[in-house]
Amino acid sequence: MKPSSSVWCFVPFLVGLVLVLILLPQGNQHQHHGRSNQILSQLSSKAILVEGWLRDKQSTTDAEPASSSSSSSCSTEYYYYYMSGSGNGIPLGPNLSTCHPTSSQNADTPHRSSHELNCCPALPDSREPIIKDFQLPSPSSASPVRIRRPAHRLALDKEYLTKYNKAVAIMKRLPPDHPHSWHRQSQIHCIYCNGAYNQASADGAADVPFMVHGSWLFFPFHRFYVYFHERILGKLIGDDTFALPYWNYDSPDGMPIPDIYMKGELHDEKRATRHLPPAPVAIDYTPDKLDTGYVEPPAAEQAAINLALLYQHMVSGALKPELFMGCKLRPGEDGACFGPGTVEAAPHNSVHLWVGNTDLPEYEDMGTIYAAARDPVFYAHHTNIDRLWALWRRLHGYRGARPEFDDPQWLDSHFYFYDENADLVRVGVRDAIDMDRLGYAYEEVDLPWLDARPKPSVAPELARSLLRAKEKDYDNMLRMATNKGPWTLEGTVRVQVARPPKSTIKAGQEELEEEVLVVEGISVEKGMHAKFDIYVNLVVDETVASPKLREYAGCFVKMKGADVAMKGGSRNMKVGISEILEDLEAGEDESIWVSLVPRGATGNATRVDGIRIEYMQ
Numbered sequence: 001m002k003p004s005s006s007v008w009c010f011v012p013f014l015v016g017l018v019l020v021l022i023l024l025p026q027g028n029q030h031q032h033h034g035r036s037n038q039i040l041s042q043l044s045s046k047a048i049l050v051e052g053w054l055r056d057k058q059s060t061t062d063a064e065p066a067s068s069s070s071s072s073s074c075s076t077e078y079y080y081y082y083m084s085g086s087g088n089g090i091p092l093g094p095n096l097s098t099c100h101p102t103s104s105q106n107a108d109t110p111h112r113s114s115h116e117l118n119c120c121p122a123l124p125d126s127r128e129p130i131i132k133d134f135q136l137p138s139p140s141s142a143s144p145v146r147i148r149r150p151a152h153r154l155a156l157d158k159e160y161l162t163k164y165n166k167a168v169a170i171m172k173r174l175p176p177d178h179p180h181s182w183h184r185q186s187q188i189h190c191i192y193c194n195g196a197y198n199q200a201s202a203d204g205a206a207d208v209p210f211m212v213h214g215s216w217l218f219f220p221f222h223r224f225y226v227y228f229h230e231r232i233l234g235k236l237i238g239d240d241t242f243a244l245p246y247w248n249y250d251s252p253d254g255m256p257i258p259d260i261y262m263k264g265e266l267h268d269e270k271r272a273t274r275h276l277p278p279a280p281v282a283i284d285y286t287p288d289k290l291d292t293g294y295v296e297p298p299a300a301e302q303a304a305i306n307l308a309l310l311y312q313h314m315v316s317g318a319l320k321p322e323l324f325m326g327c328k329l330r331p332g333e334d335g336a337c338f339g340p341g342t343v344e345a346a347p348h349n350s351v352h353l354w355v356g357n358t359d360l361p362e363y364e365d366m367g368t369i370y371a372a373a374r375d376p377v378f379y380a381h382h383t384n385i386d387r388l389w390a391l392w393r394r395l396h397g398y399r400g401a402r403p404e405f406d407d408p409q410w411l412d413s414h415f416y417f418y419d420e421n422a423d424l425v426r427v428g429v430r431d432a433i434d435m436d437r438l439g440y441a442y443e444e445v446d447l448p449w450l451d452a453r454p455k456p457s458v459a460p461e462l463a464r465s466l467l468r469a470k471e472k473d474y475d476n477m478l479r480m481a482t483n484k485g486p487w488t489l490e491g492t493v494r495v496q497v498a499r500p501p502k503s504t505i506k507a508g509q510e511e512l513e514e515e516v517l518v519v520e521g522i523s524v525e526k527g528m529h530a531k532f533d534i535y536v537n538l539v540v541d542e543t544v545a546s547p548k549l550r551e552y553a554g555c556f557v558k559m560k561g562a563d564v565a566m567k568g569g570s571r572n573m574k575v576g577i578s579e580i581l582e583d584l585e586a587g588e589d590e591s592i593w594v595s596l597v598p599r600g601a602t603g604n605a606t607r608v609d610g611i612r613i614e615y616m617q
């Protein structure tokens with residue numbers, strides 16, 4: 001899809017925006033005094049609430065099993081999967097009875113501390129008497145749509161803030177073992193993201209961790225995570241319209257940490273002090289970048305960098321589902337992969353690292369996987385990530401229930417969450433796809449990154465002659481034949497990469513084919529974060545290069561604690577470059593120059609096996 005045509009995709013968008021604005025509840029005028037009194041009175045009813053939970057559980061146990069819905073296809077697969085001895089075509093899921101202590105990072109790392117983690121519940125979830133299949137909320141007027149609004153616009157909405165703070169306060173004071181407690185809610189991230197579960201497998205023998213980062217499970221898992229968190233918060237305050245806000249960092253006025261997360265129950269002490277408001281988020285961030293002589297740009301410049309990066313990661317670099325969603329993780333060791341989609345790398349990983357406190361050993365809370373969800377702003381970060389998924393779908397023509405991948409292994413992959421009634425439910429990727437059916441929506445705002453398509457840093461003609469001159473300088477550049485590493489990214493790696501012929505393509509189909517740069521075999525020393533940027537035909541000095549240049553193709557970012565996911569399998573970063581090559585007028589060239597530019601001080605801990613180009617249908 002060409003960006004010019006994408007403008008037209010947004011006409012329905014704008015109509016939607018007007019409708020949402022008209023339909024939004026206007027009830028923010030009343031001033032509510034004594035907010036803390038209200039919270040306190042609610043807290044004294046904590047005991048009643050827990051009793052209510054037990055009673056609820058009793059009654060659901062007695063109830064008839066829920067009748068089947070669209071998600072029942074998932075359960076058929078599920079039984080097949082447990083009863084069949086065949087490993088073919090089985091979907092991915094965690095084995096609930098394998099929850100085991102794990103490590104925040106890998107213990108054998110020499111220069112970073114690591115500690116044992118036990119994020120499993122006291123009572124194993126596998127002993128839960130009932131595991132229900134997820135039911136989509138009924139699309140009736142009885143369950144109104146929850147409208148998620150931009151967090152930076154809510155600072156004056158006292159009524160909403162009172163509710164939100166109250167709900168979080170109740171959550172924080174529930175007994176730690178209660179599935180609705182703040183503690184257990186945040187441990188979900190630790191369990192699913194630090195490898196506390198093994199994959200369930202047809203023969204029950206697999207010892208492969210079940211992980212939801214760095215693959216096509218990333219978006220669906222996190223959609224359900226915030227979905228249930230939101231419904232639980234609403235339940236705790238008896239409000240079935242309650243919606244989480246989103247951190248609208250893709251818009252200049254929403255880039256700082258939203259003020260509402262700076263006070264009350266939404267505040268978290270463990271954040272980087274230099275990144276508190278009014279500092280705009282740096283979506284191209286990496287910790288210790290400053291140690292390498294990097295100077296933080298002024299706020300307006302940072303905002304421009306953010307928007308240009310978002311254009312590349314949302315539009316130009318992510319024209320195919322695999323580029324946006326991440327690698328196709330399959331069960332077992334053979335199917336292992338680690339390949340974040342463009343948006344998982346940044347803003348997802350980079351914003352986590354930007355918020356976390358680098359004075360703490362593992363950049364707690366947000367900068368490390370095990371602790372990230374202890375910070376309330378985690379949920380606003382993830383609603384925005386979820387919103388970016390929804391926007392990407394609309395931009396790239398995926399509507400309603402039309403899935404990004406038809407593959408049943410993806411559609412039937414599943415997770416377990418406690419719902420607002422404290423029942424353990426099994427949710428399949430299939431049910432995550434159509435956001436509208438989940439009963440929430442995002443208030444629409446301007447999307448300035450759509451217009452942030454960067455310009456080449458120098459005129460393409462000039463770039464061509466500069467690159468030709470460089471090609472003669474063999475000392476400075478690696479030759480075409482050497483685009484196989486491994487390289488350690490102590491400094492920039494520049495490689496000339498041949499473009500394979502597009503022989504397999506039927507005439508007239510070229511438009512649908514995407515040229516993809518594959519950075520292969522990435523490994524990072526255990527316990528380290530890492531970041532490198534990927535540029536195509538870069539002629540300016542990499543110290544001044546930023547995502548504002550058209551030559552920027554994408555980045556790889558790894559958070560602390562993602563080590564388990566980095567084990568085994570393929571570890572690739574893939575970015576689409578067709579549109580970049582068009583803008584750089586390099587579409588006819590036989591080869592391109594690729595620069596991998598390490599950012600921060602962990603380049604010498606980062607290794608890459610090679611770079612190649614593939615064509616993606």
Ligand SMILES: *[C@@H]1O[C@H](CO)[C@@H](O)[C@H](O)[C@H]1NC(C)=O
Pocket residue numbers: 082095096097098199200201202203204205206
């Ligand atoms: C789940 O794990 C338990 C304990 O390790 C094992 O006995 C069982 O076979 C596993 N089930 C599946 C489906 O993998």
Ligand SMILES: *[C@@H]1O[C@H](CO)[C@@H](O)[C@H](O)[C@H]1NC(C)=O
Pocket residue numbers: 601604605
């Ligand atoms: C990487 O560089 C840093 C700083 O120069 C040094 O302290 C560290 O030991 C190096 N690590 C490796 C694996 O070479």
Ligand SMILES: [Cu+2]
Pocket residue numbers: 348352372382
């Ligand atoms: Cu996250």
